[in-house]
Amino acid sequence: MNTNPSPGTLDTLVIGGGQAGLAMGHYLKRQGRRFLILDANPRIGDAWRQRWDTLRLFTPAKYDGLPGMPFPGDGLSFPTKDEVADYLETYAATFDLPVLSGIRVERLWREQGRYVAASDGRRWEAGNVVVATGCTQAPRLPDFAPDLAPSIVQLHSSEYRNPGQLRDGRVLVVGLGNSGAEIALEVSRTHPTVVAGKPGGELPVRHGRNAARFVLPVVRFLGLYVLTLDTPIGRKAAPHKLTHADPLIRTKSKDLAAAGVEFVPRVTGVQDGRPVVAGSPLDDVSNVIWCTGYRESFDWIEPQVFDGGGRPRQHRGVAADVPGLFFLGEEFMFAAASATLPGSCRDAKYLASKIPVAS
Numbered sequence: 001m002n003t004n005p006s007p008g009t010l011d012t013l014v015i016g017g018g019q020a021g022l023a024m025g026h027y028l029k030r031q032g033r034r035f036l037i038l039d040a041n042p043r044i045g046d047a048w049r050q051r052w053d054t055l056r057l058f059t060p061a062k063y064d065g066l067p068g069m070p071f072p073g074d075g076l077s078f079p080t081k082d083e084v085a086d087y088l089e090t091y092a093a094t095f096d097l098p099v100l101s102g103i104r105v106e107r108l109w110r111e112q113g114r115y116v117a118a119s120d121g122r123r124w125e126a127g128n129v130v131v132a133t134g135c136t137q138a139p140r141l142p143d144f145a146p147d148l149a150p151s152i153v154q155l156h157s158s159e160y161r162n163p164g165q166l167r168d169g170r171v172l173v174v175g176l177g178n179s180g181a182e183i184a185l186e187v188s189r190t191h192p193t194v195v196a197g198k199p200g201g202e203l204p205v206r207h208g209r210n211a212a213r214f215v216l217p218v219v220r221f222l223g224l225y226v227l228t229l230d231t232p233i234g235r236k237a238a239p240h241k242l243t244h245a246d247p248l249i250r251t252k253s254k255d256l257a258a259a260g261v262e263f264v265p266r267v268t269g270v271q272d273g274r275p276v277v278a279g280s281p282l283d284d285v286s287n288v289i290w291c292t293g294y295r296e297s298f299d300w301i302e303p304q305v306f307d308g309g310g311r312p313r314q315h316r317g318v319a320a321d322v323p324g325l326f327f328l329g330e331e332f333m334f335a336a337a338s339a340t341l342p343g344s345c346r347d348a349k350y351l352a353s354k355i356p357v358a359s
C-alpha cells in the first residue's frame with residue numbers, strides 16, 4: 001500500500017461526495033482545513049443520476065440549494081434528478097472542493113490515534129473522518145425474494161429506471177411509500193399493475209406550485225426544527241420514521257386507483273415461486289419491483305460505534321465514545337429532514353463547528 005499518495009496528512013477525510021459530503025466540504029473549506037472528499041462513483045452527482053429516469057424532486061428548488069449557491073431557476077419548480085446531479089457537479093467545481101471520484105473506501109480503522117481509510121491498495125490518513133455515504137447504500141429486500149420463480153423479473157427500486165426493463169404482463173409493486181407510489185403510477189401506463197401494502201399517510205393537499213408556496217414551507221419547518229431528537233414529539237416520531245414509509249407526497253392512493261392500479265395487502269412470502277398475499281400465491285405476476293427501502297451498511301468501518309440495529313450511536317452526527325468520527329446524512333440523524341437536501345445542509349453546518357482541528 002502507498003501511504004497518502006497524494007494529499008499528505010489530512011485534518012479531515014470526508015467519505016462520500018453526495019450533497020451531504022459536498023456541504024461538509026464547503027464548511028471545511030471556509031474554515032481553511034486540510035481535507036479531502038473520497039467518493040465511490042465515477043462522477044459527482046451520480047447517486048442522483050442513477051435513480052429512475054423520470055424522477056423529480058418533491059422539494060422545490062428554493063429548498064434544494066447547498067450552502068453558498070442557490071439552486072438555479074424557478075424556486076417553486078421541482079428539479080429533475082439530473083438537474084440535481086449537474087448542480088452538485090457545478091457546486092463542487094465552483095467552490096473548488098477536493099473530491100477524488102471513483103474511490104470506494106473498503107476499510108476504515110484507527111492507528112496510533114489517527115484514522116486510516118483504504119481503497120484498492122491506497123490509503124489516506126486523517127485526524128477526523130466524516131462518513132457521508134448516504135442512507136440508500138444497501139437495498140432492503142425480504143429474505144424470501146430469492147425464492148421467486150426465475151421467470152419473474154425482479155428489481156429493487158434502486159435498479160428500476162423505466163418500464164422498458166419489464167416483461168409483458170402484470171407488475172407487482174411491493175411497498176407503498178413514495179418510490180412505490182411513483183413507480184406504480186408510471187408502470188401502470190404500460191402494464192397491468194398491483195401494489196402491495198398500505199401508505200403511511202398522505203400529504204393532505206395536492207403537491208405542486210401552490211403547495212411549494214404555502215404548505216411545503218410548513219413541512220420543511222416541522223422536519224427541520226420541530227421533529228428533532230431534542231424535542232419530545234421528535235423523539236416519539238423517530239422510531240416510527242425509521243421503520244415505516246413516509247407519507248405519500250406527490251402520487252396519492254386515489255391517483256393510483258384512477259390509473260387502474262389494484263391494491264392488495266402485504267406480501268408475506270413466496271410459494272411455488274409466486275408471491276403470497278393474504279395467504280394465497282398471486283397468479284400472473286411477471287414482474288416484481290421491491291420498493292422496500294434501504295438498510296444501513298457500515299461493515300467496512302472498524303471502530304465499534306454501532307447499535308444492535310447497525311445504526312451509528314451518535315448525537316447530531318458526533319459519534320459516541322469514538323473521538324474524531326462523525327456521521328452526516330443519516331435517516332433521522334438529528335431531525336426528520338436529516339436525510340434530505342435541506343436537512344443534510346443544516347446538519348453539516350452544525351457538525352463542521354464540532355470537528356476539532358487535528359494536529
Ligand SMILES: Cc1cc2nc3c(=O)[nH]c(=O)nc-3n(C[C@H](O)[C@H](O)[C@H](O)COP(=O)(O)OP(=O)(O)OC[C@H]3O[C@@H](n4cnc5c(N)ncnc54)[C@H](O)[C@@H]3O)c2cc1C
Nearest residue numbers: 016018019020040041047057058059105133134329340341
Ligand atoms: C427516490 C428518492 C427521491 C428523493 N427525493 C428527494 C427530494 O425530493 N428532496 C430531498 O431533499 N431529498 C430527496 N431524497 C433523499 C436524499 O436527498 C437523497 O437520498 C440524497 O441522495 C442523499 O444525499 P447524501 O449525500 O446523504 O447521500 P448520496 O447522495 O447517496 O451520496 C453518498 C455518496 O457516497 C458514496 N459512497 C458510498 N459508500 C462509499 C464508500 N465506502 N467510499 C466512498 N464513497 C462512498 C456514494 O458513491 C455516493 O456518491 C430522495 C431519495 C430517494 C432515494
